[in-house]
Amino acid sequence: MNVGTHVSDDCVTEFNKLKLGKQYRYLTFKLNTDTNEIVVEHVGARESTYAEFVGHLQNESRYAVYDYHAQTDDVPPRQVEKLVFIFWSPDANQPVKQKMSYAAGKEALKKKLNGLSKEIQANDPSEVEEAEMRKLVLN
Template structure:
């Protein structure tokens, strides 16, 4: 299991679904979630059968989150990213305007 220095553990399903996205382009997106009670990152939601060309990693951490949640998120994010080889573009967002369509388009090129 993970500790506070290394972040949350990453559930095997996260890696499996990401490999399906990367190799087979099976999903339009995957939403991963930190499940604090289980002390691990899990797959929360999938949407499939949509063509895509770039793999974005969006780190969403709103400014109004609890300090403890922000600390867990920060320590887990880097560990989680290392598990997902193939991310092409990374965005850090604290507000919805930081991940609008115009931002995606500008970063996709």
């Protein structure tokens, strides 16, 4: 097992740019299996759409943080902003060892990223549809 999954310092640096600096809309992270290190894979521009984010999820496991903004249905509506951690682990076409490595590294990454509000663990594209994200953030 990957007891010693290491989180790259860049992960924390870029996360803080997203959280505090509001420089990005989302980040995706991948596990470098050669070095057993979690690294930043993609940085989503602040004006990126949710659909663009979903397009960056591969047919392999990934971690992501999305700065999601939604308006409530209240009168008057309120603006809600949450940092959502997404653990994407698609069921199809992925070696079991890889899925286990990602599962083992998830907590190491989450411990380094302070300020996450919600979490999604998704194995199917339907679980990362925007309607699901909105429901999670507003509840």
